[in-house]
Amino acid sequence: MKKYWNALRYGNAKTKRILVFAIVLLVLAVVGAVSAASGSGILWGLIAVFALVMDIVLLQSVRFGEVELVFSGAKDKKKEIRNKSFDSLADITKEDIEQLLIAYHVNAAHVQVMVDSYEKEGVKQTPAYLWKSKGYLQLLVLENKPRNLAVPMSQVTEITYMKNVEVNPLAEYAQLRQPSVVNAMYQKLLPVYKERQAGARKYYTKNLYVIAPGIRVTNTSMKNVRKVLRVPVVFRGIVDDRYGRYYQTASEMKILLMDQVLSSEEYKEQISEMLKQMADSDATGAEFLQDMERMVHARLVTVEVAKYFQEYRRKMEKAQTKKRR
Numbered sequence: 001m002k003k004y005w006n007a008l009r010y011g012n013a014k015t016k017r018i019l020v021f022a023i024v025l026l027v028l029a030v031v032g033a034v035s036a037a038s039g040s041g042i043l044w045g046l047i048a049v050f051a052l053v054m055d056i057v058l059l060q061s062v063r064f065g066e067v068e069l070v071f072s073g074a075k076d077k078k079k080e081i082r083n084k085s086f087d088s089l090a091d092i093t094k095e096d097i098e099q100l101l102i103a104y105h106v107n108a109a110h111v112q113v114m115v116d117s118y119e120k121e122g123v124k125q126t127p128a129y130l131w132k133s134k135g136y137l138q139l140l141v142l143e144n145k146p147r148n149l150a151v152p153m154s155q156v157t158e159i160t161y162m163k164n165v166e167v168n169p170l171a172e173y174a175q176l177r178q179p180s181v182v183n184a185m186y187q188k189l190l191p192v193y194k195e196r197q198a199g200a201r202k203y204y205t206k207n208l209y210v211i212a213p214g215i216r217v218t219n220t221s222m223k224n225v226r227k228v229l230r231v232p233v234v235f236r237g238i239v240d241d242r243y244g245r246y247y248q249t250a251s252e253m254k255i256l257l258m259d260q261v262l263s264s265e266e267y268k269e270q271i272s273e274m275l276k277q278m279a280d281s282d283a284t285g286a287e288f289l290q291d292m293e294r295m296v297h298a299r300l301v302t303v304e305v306a307k308y309f310q311e312y313r314r315k316m317e318k319a320q321t322k323k324r325r
Helices: 002-010 013-037 042-060 064-082 094-103 181-189 219-228 245-258 264-280 285-297 303-324
Strands: 111-118 123-133 136-141 147-152 159-167 194-198 201-211 215-218
Touching: 064 094, 094 181, 111 136, 111 181, 111 219, 123 181, 123 219, 181 219, 201 219, 215 219, 245 264, 245 285, 264 285, 264 303, 285 303
Parallel strands: none
Antiparallel strands: 111 123, 111 215, 123 136, 136 147, 159 201, 194 201, 201 215
């Protein structure tokens, strides 16, 4: 059976046509045999015999030797691509990337990400392709010797947030500062650095997201990550938990906006939906106003938006009062 499958994959156009026709004949033979056995007439029995004989003749015409040569050549080529090393990322060409995607069976739903680090596998500040396949989260890491890493999806339970990791930008991503094909493809996924001041000391920070079990990606990669993964994004210890859940949710949305995970339109849509839920909630008028004031003060919403939902809540409360009467 394996040789027929290989012939379908690696045979020439003529071989593939023969095999497709052979499959059709086999299906016809089975249908004819079943129909004849169920009493549909001798004609179906003759059709089944004819189809089976033609099927055998066709299969004997397939040159499996030639197919095996092609199959063997494909396997050797794949092995050669997987074993290829580069002096630096700048040496990887567009053709190399296309071959790597084929050799490692990267599916069409893949995305590009920048892996800041994955300590378990010794990966540091490296571009990669990310996709899901056969119950695994797959990474094709573009190092000097590209490799494929697979993590069981059962281990990918959440994404956590790392805020203000102190770094020296000049010491990071050295290979991606050189002009190259990879640099052009991944430049937009480099981390966003923020300059900060503590007294007389000036320093820089970046924000990271950690895909369980320990794959750290840049903030600019998260938009792509969310196209593949739909696990919760958790912001432990980032927002003061003394404030209400609506304030915390709005703060988390603002982080996603600032890290380019949410677009401006997505943020407006999601924050509006959340504010509507907040206005419809059972919170007291004082609690609602307090939360809204906090959001305005933290620049999570504008004064105009706050006034709109305050008016919306006032109208809702008025309508409910009338109903009770």
